[in-house]
Amino acid sequence: MLAKRLPFAALCAVLTLVMGLPILGLNLTPQGIHIVLKSAPSATFMWIALGAAVVFLFQLFKDYLSGFWRQVPLPKASSFTPNLEGRKRIYAERAGWFLVAVLAFAMPFFASRGATALGNLVLIYVILGLGLNIVVGLAGLLDLGYVAFYAVGAYSYALLHQYFGFGFWEALPISAILAATFGFVLGFPVLRLRGDYLAIVTLGFGEIIRIVINNMTWLTGGPNGIGGIPNPTLFNMEFGRIVKDPGDTLFYKVLGIEYNSNHKVIFLYLITLVFALFTVFVIKRLTKMPVGRAWEALREDEIACRSLGLSRTGIKLSAFTLGAFFAGFAGCVFAAKQSFISPDSFNLYESVIVLVIVVLGGMGSQVGIILAAAILTMLPELARDMAQYRMLFFGLLMVLMMIWRPQGLIPMKRTPVELARE
Amino acid sequence: MHEQMLYFLQQLLNGLTVGSAYALIAIGYTMVYGIIGMINFAHGEIYMIGAYIALITITGLATLNITFLPVVLVIALVLAMIVSSAFGWSMERVAYRPLRGGNRLNPLISAIGVSYFLKNYVLLAQGSRDIGFPLLIKGSWTFGDPNGFEANFSYMQLTIFIVTIVCMVALTLFISKSRLGRACRAVAQDLKMANLLGIDTHKIIAATFVIGSALAAVAGMLLGMYYGSIDPEFGFIAGLKAFTAAVLGGIGSIPGAMLGGIVLGVAESFTSAYLSTDYKDVVSFLLLILILLFRPSGLLGKPEVEKI
Amino acid sequence: MKGKYGKLIAGLAASVVLAGAATTASAEDTIKIGIAGPMTGPVAQYGDMQFTGTRMAIKQINAHGGVMGKKLVAVEEDDACDPKQAVNVANDLVNKGVKFVVGHLCSSSTQPASDVYADEGVVMITPASTNPTITQRGYDNIFRTIGLDSMQGPIAANFIADKIKPKRVAVVQDKQQYGEGIASAVKKTLEKDGVNVVMYEGINAGQKDFSSLITKLKQAKVDFVYYGGYHPELGLILRQAKEKGLKAHFMGPEGVGNKDINTIAGDAAEGMYVTLPPSFDTLPKNAGLVKAFKAAKEDPTGPFVMTSYAAVQLIAEGIEKAKSTDPVKVAKVLHAGTFDTAIGDVSFNKEGDLKKFNFVVYKWHSDGTKTRVE
Structure with a gap:
């Protein structure tokens, strides 16, 4: 009563x-x-x-x-998807991706400068989310220090440019590989750890990297960051108003058109879009390969994995390394976009945002993560007036999501493979 | 020679002071983990809230012209403990209880969400600036040569020691002697069994959060007054350090949390004294990682046996 | 739209529409002036001065008919004295079509933001950033209405060497651009003057526990400390130093000259030395302006109020003189002429710095007042 x-x-x-x-x-x-x-x-x-x-x-x-x-019935994700089977499903998926890609390519030419810049940021978080998805979503390893690899990628480019004059395209593979190496190195100590301990150690690593970058003022500029990082060039054509690196030509001069600062923004967006599509493609392929399946096996039951002879070391290291690779990738792109990085861009909050993107999207689900990245990046921008309350709602959102829909927006669905009948 | 000794002693005192406060906060982490296996990320914010409430109370009492020191301190302490406990209890009830028993990742993320919510709640309500905390316990003892190096032991430092020792003793007695304490130990050992034996596990878990929050509030008031200013951000860093201390000492073990806090405080102090002030924070994390790599159960914890 | 991807496409489309709607074209009869500074964060008090000065200037200029018949409109943004946020603010202002910016406040924010403005040809006048490197990169559209640390440093150091004559000096800084810049400038001049600098230490902004630092200072028998940074940390250092019995005098740059340091340090703030811009509010020609501030219940005595007011004046006069709102043309005009502003006659050199600006040494008191020291 x-x-x-x-x-x-x-x-x-x-x-x-x-x-x-x-x-x-x-x-x-x-x-x-x-x-x-x-x-x-x-x-x-x-x-x-x-x-x-x-x-x-x-x-x-x-x-x-x-x-x-x-x-009150809650809408299920499956009610949005048409009920297709086998071949038709694969074609529908491919068509869907193609349509999305076309729209994404067309967007910057119709949208405003601010929207394009925002789209660029969304795509960077998509890459980050997909990368962390490998570690957390597919392999089930709770990594709270993912931002460390992001920082390594960004600072590699910044430092390579500052001290050796590397351009974007030269630095990109180096950043990604360097970040992957860090991932590999970090993977070793955490091999034996599980669950919460893993989370703590990775969090510690993330913070250590940030603090070290912050303290090494003589090398990294410390809290003042590194500025003047050049945007990517297209066959040595720069998109700015004045030439920054000697030896480059200017885009608008080469084409004979008037200078429009929007060109830079559109070009950056298109580059990031290409990278994001590349990431989606690569990870999708990986999930279908033995490596990817091993990750998911590890997540489901580590002990069964071992008893089946799968090398736990190999699986964990590959997850960390590949996840870090994509983070380094994203970091380099981020540094090129912002032209300025400081240790404060790589704090725990960033790790948390990427983690929330993965969990919100549905662990392991690529589509869900893309959607979550879009929502989480666009929300603070659209709610600029309420900027003060943004963090408050963010915290509240995390709690509510966990209570009401912990499986994410679009939970991962594994497409069953049917054996041909004898 | 004598001066070197005094310098060492002074840095040791500095480290112990801060370390014992870390220990108080670490106890909260360790108790919660010991019982429900969850890292309460929002615990640092409870510490911060405790500091704010203490300051609000002290300022309020001053406005009402109540300045008799022991009264002011006790009232501030009690109110800080009450409000922090309220937050702790509500936090457990709203954000963690619905997630108990499921995937281990979910309560963690929920905790992070609560942490952001609380921090911004205080930030919006009280402003983001540093607010000065008046030092109500002034004065100190000095040892050594006034013309050389003088070691200094302030009454505030003494207060911190006394209060933390009293709290730790009270907690240990509570856990070992009282009925509720026994129930806490039982639930920490085996939740399901305790439930079967008729212990109201919900109530015990709630009590754990309340006790941890109250202790964090005490630390908040002590350190706020010792350092001199508070702001909404400082709970996070302190929380991280206290968490490191808890893991260092063996997460799940209350004496471990106390030891871990002290070890961490002293290590930080000596690092800035003899190496460089820059790397003070790195030391805490490095210690954490080393301990987790070589002795994951911490200094006083029991090694976890992996059952297949 | 059906399909899993329907959601995604709808989301993208919606975002495009919404974002497009948010950045509508500006009205033709206004001139937007971006005001970028810390509204939140540990040094928001200085941001207050910036906003106070600029708002009053815009109000008064609009009351006198605006600029070229158009009204000035402020676009205020918060960078929280954080370089990362400053870059976001700069990009945001550029995206909104703002061509003139008064800001930022902290040197560590102004520097990266100025890269963005320079790329876009936006005129930026900072009323408070004193780090020299901001104007040393060859940008022709970056100006400042305050002095440089390359002047402030020697003034402080010479004062220390000539008037205080300490035996053992320690220089402490917060490793950020502003603090580190002024501290190293002071250290260099001190060493040139033959003063015995025994320690050069860094602390982290946001740090609360300075006991090990103070113990180190005590052991090194330091009797004078120059601190480069802002008041939250120095306030704590002062207080903890007094507690622990460190008998030394302290001095800091204008980033510590704020009444809030008294709320943190209490009595320990008595006797602190600080270099500040001259008190423009005591100039006779500003009497009317000071009255206007007081009538609006605003405090005109903060070091950055008048410099911010002057920055807006300069933009307005620059536009009038260039007879155009093209920032490139306005920048040329600003470099070429002399202007009458609330901080006196202003003319810029090639880099965009004021041709003359004096810092003055003050002694700070525990009641928040200051007295000039000769």
Whole structure:
């Protein structure tokens, strides 16, 4: 009966007041040389009271509400997909990807500069998400320090340019391989660790790399970062207003058209799009190869894996290395896009965002991750006015996602392979 | 020669002070992990909230012209503990309990979400600037030659030692002697069995969060006053360090958390004293990684036997 | 749309439409001025000064008919004194079609942002960044209405050498562009003046525990500390130093000259030396302006209020003189002429720095006031 829940509901309401009143209601403000308490506007107190009332009522009527809730059917992802089998499915998938690729290529020519730049950022996070997907989604290894490889890729390019004058195309493979090497090296110590310990160690590595970069001011510029990183060139044609690297020509001069700074943005976007499609393709192929299947086997049951003779070392190392490879890739592209990097771009928050993209999208699911990357990158931009509350909602979103839909937006579906009948 | 000794002693004192505060926060991490096997990422924010509440209380009492020191300190401490515990309890109830028993990754992500939520909640409410925390316990003892190097042991440092020792002793007695403490130990050993034997595991888990949060609040008030300023960001770093301490000492072991905190504080102090102040933070993570590689169960933990 | 990819396509399309709608073309009868500075973060107090000065300038210029008949509109953005966010802000302002920017505040933000502005030909005037490298890269559209650390450093160092004559000096910095720049400038001049610099240490911004640093300073028997950085950290150092019995005098650049240092350091802030821009609010010709600030309940005494006001004035006068809103033309005009602003007569040299600017040494008091030291 209602009366039974009354004391508990009252307790919850009181707790809401305790949590809200001091922090929201009494603001510490400097006044001259002292700190004083200023009470918040009365609207705040009303909100707190309202919140407490809502909590009270919710707890009181919880049983009725949850019963009601259970009757509301949640839309399932499968209801969006047409029911195709075998061959038709493969063709439909290919057609879908082709359509998406065409639209993506066409977008920058119709959209505004800001939208193109945003699309570019989305694509970078897509690459990151797909890379981390290998480690977390497919292989089931919880990596909280993924941003370290991202940083290695970005700083490789920046340092190679600053000290050796490398251009984008020369530095790209080096960044990716260097990041992959770090991934390989990091893989060794964590071979024996499982679950939470793995998460902690990778988190530690991520932070160590950031702190070391931050402290080595003589090499990396420390907290001031490295600037002046050139954008990618097209056959030695630069897209800027003035030539930065001697020996390059200028795009608009070569084509004989007027300078438009949008060219740079569009070119960057197209390059990143090519890389993103490359990443999707490569990883898709990998999941169908023995390596990919081994990752998923590891995730499902490590002990069974070992008893079947699969080398746990090999699987883990390959997952880490390949994941790091793509992170390095993305890092190099990021450095070229921003023209400036600092250790603060590679903090734990970035690792978390990429992790949330993977989990939100559905671990292992490529389509889901692309969608999640798009949503998570575009949301703060679209909600610029609410920028202050962005992080608040982000945290809330993470909690709610975990409670309501932990399998992600578009959970991975493995296409069954049918054996031909005898 | 004598001066070198004093310098060493001073840095040791510095390290122990901070280390014991880390230990208080680390206890929260270790208790939660020991019982439900989850890393509560949001614990650092509870520490930060404790510091803010303490400051708000002290400022409020000053406005009401209540300045008698012991009263102010006790009231601030109690209120900080109450509010932090409220946050801890609600956090467990809302964000972690629904996820218990499922995939290990989900509560972790939920914890990260709670951490961001709490940090930004305080940031939006109180502003992002550093806010000065008045030093209410002034004065110190000095040893050594006023013309040479003088080692300094402040009353504030003494207070931190005393309070942390009292808390640790109280907690140890509670865990070993009281009924609730016994139940906590039982649930930590085997949750399912404890449930079968009639222990209300929900209540015990909630109690664990409450105790951990209260201790973190104490640390928040102590360190806030010791350092001199608070801001919404400082909970995260402290949380990470305390977590390192908990793992160092053996996650799941309360004496381990205490030891880990002290070891970490002293290690940091000596690194900045004898090596370079720059790499103070790197030391904590390096220690963490080394321990996890060579003795994953930590200094005082029991080695985990892998059963096939 | 059916299909798994329907969602994806719809999402892409929606984003394009929304983003396109968000960046609508600017109205023809306004001139946008971007104001980029820290609204949040540890040094937001200085950002306040920047916004106070620019808002008043825009209000007053608009009240007098605007510029070339058009009204000035402020586009305010927050960079939180973080280089990464500063770059995002710069890109955002460029995407919004802003051609004139007053900002940024922190040298570590201004430097990377200026790369973006230079590439796009946007005129940028910083009212507070003092690091010399900002104007040393050959950009012709970057200006500043404040002095340089290459001037501020020697002024501080010479003061230390001539007036204080300490026996053992330590130089501490927060490893960021501003702090590190001014600290190394001071150290260089101190050594040239023959002062005994025994330590050069770095700390991390955001750090709270300075006990090991202070113990080290005590052991080295330091009696004077020059700190390069901002007030949150120096406030803590001052307080913890007093607690631990470090008997030394402290000095810092204008980044520490803020009343908030008293809320953190309390009595320990008494006797701190600081180099600040001259108090433009005490100039007789600014009396009316000071009254306008006070009437709006704003504080005109902050070091960056008048410099920000002057920056907006310069943009306005530059546009008028060039008779065009093309930033390239305005930049040329700014390099060529002399302008009358709230910080006096302003003319720029080839790099975009003020031809003359004096920093003054003040002694800070525990009640937040300061007295000039000769």
